[in-house]
Amino acid sequence: MRVLMFGWEFPPHNSGGLGTACHGLTRALVDMDISVKFVLPKELHYSDNWIDFIFAGKGSIQRKVVGSPLAPYMTPTMYLQWKMQAGKGVSFASSLVEEVYRYAELAGNIAQETPHDVIHAHEWLSFYAGIEARKAAGRPYIAHVHATEYDRSGGNMNPEVCAIEEEGLRKADHVIAVSQYTKNIVMDQYNIQSHKIDVVHNGVHQPGDDGYLDVENDRVLGLKKLGYKIVLYVGRLTLQKGPDYFVKAARRVLDYYPKTIFVIAGSGDMEYSLVEMSANLHMSQNMLFTGWVRGRDLARMYRAADVYVLPSVSEPFGITPLEAITYGTPVIVSRQSGISEGLYHALKVDFWDIDDIASKIISVLQHDALRDELQSNAMHEVEKFSWHAAAQKCVDVYRKVDGGYRSVGA
Known part of the structure; x- marks a missing residue:
């Protein structure tokens, strides 16, 4: 099984639980002999070779980094502030939403060039990337919800972010939610059917x-x-x-x-x-x-x-x-x-x-x-609460959506 995974933070360059979760999950997947290629939206200083960086001992976790200044937990307001402060030498889109589109455009090319069986996208900033990868490569796309705009905003939701989140969930072949609490929000806020969502709790390192x-x-x-x-x-x-x-x-x-x-x-x-x-x-x-x-x-x-x-x-x-x-x-x-x-x-x-x-x-x-x-x-x-258990549930979802794709000749 080969997984093309899109995200927007990964240790040590993380500022929250999303990066921790991505690290724990990918390491456990690799321990199960699953090949994971992890795509990040911007260049990070892991090595001089900013496109491909293989960093795992067993199996294959590969980081692909594309040129975008998306950052963890960024909001549209934060994006505009960062854009004003960055000055020359950094390429910015006109807005955070445009930045999401730019990431998605690059994702399609990556999907065509990278052999994979399923697409796994973490959070709303990566959902359009998952959609475009699915269009380009014809493989099933899974949206992984670690938080919703409802969670992040305290109920004062940004309509543009909500629109991206909703489209990303509706166009996904399947959705993974980190808890029943999150699954309920996804169903209530975006009218996604229960059968389309699997709950996969995060794990923790001992x-x-x-x-x-x-x-x-x-x-x-x-x-x-x-x-x-x-x-x-x-x-x-x-x-x-x-x-x-x-x-x-x-x-x-x-x-x-x-x-x-x-x-x-x-x-x-x-x-x-x-x-x-x-x-x-x-x-x-x-x-x-x-x-x-x-x-x-x-x-x-x-x-x-x-x-x-x-x-x-x-x-x-x-x-x-x-x-x-x-x-x-x-x-x-x-x-x-x-x-x-x-x-x-x-x-x-x-x-x-x-x-x-x-x-x-x-x-x-x-x-x-x-x-x-x-x-x-x-x-x-x-x-x-082990990452192995979380990875096994993700693999079960991969096999389910991959089998469904093959059965209809997609």
Whole structure:
């Protein structure tokens, strides 16, 4: 089985969970002897050869990079701002939507030149690329939904993005959603039939595989040695992720548990307002904004945290709670998240209920028995979220759509 995969971020050049998911899924597919050719929309500095870069040991994951400045989690407004700041030397289209079209035009040529059996496109920026690849090569196209415009915008949806998203889903031979929560949104917002959508939960790497277990000489651990409790948030600082609810809940916790440090690991357009909110709530000394963190630094934070909080307003899945659990950290997750449907040994909250969020944080910090039970049970439960299982479900979808294509002589 040969897969031509279109995306728009891949580690180490990623700024969110999409890149993590693409990496985990493609590695697992390759371990199953599936050939994956991964196409990116812009040149990244992996080597001087910017068209083809083979980077996997077993099997074949191949990156093809085309000349486009599309970037992870970009919005039309962000695109225009970037275009104005970039100056000369960077080729831009007139708008983000035009950039999506340009990526799609190049995708058709790539599909004609690259032998493959199925096309797999991640997220709306890649959907038109998937459609054009399907037209050019006559192979089935699968749309993989990691988030919808409904999730990203908090309900204030951009009509152009919605139109692309809807067309990409309607013209797909099949759709993969990262959760039942996301599948329901796709059905409700775009009237896509249930039988056309398969749910494939994301997976998580076990820490023993990456060597991130050295937790000495760490600033956060130093605070713990002074008797502070650590409450952790990891993610983009955007409306969708609900970091403002995390900050508001922190104020409630500090009224009862003043020797607590709240760590916010991430970056995004809400960062300045969150810092300002922390100051206005008179708790700057209890807030630690680290910026984007990855690798060993992130592993140390997970290990040091007494509890992890996912307060998302609308979270299609949520890999970070699984990562926290693998390091032995109990988690509190929003009911408005995909991970809440499959993770039972976690405390669950509504994102808007800051009193309940604060109450559950305090409960974990105060009650060792609760923390130990959540930790022990969740570490066993997280084993079912493997990238191999996710890859196997994707392969099942590939075979289903490929067989259907062949049966009708497409």
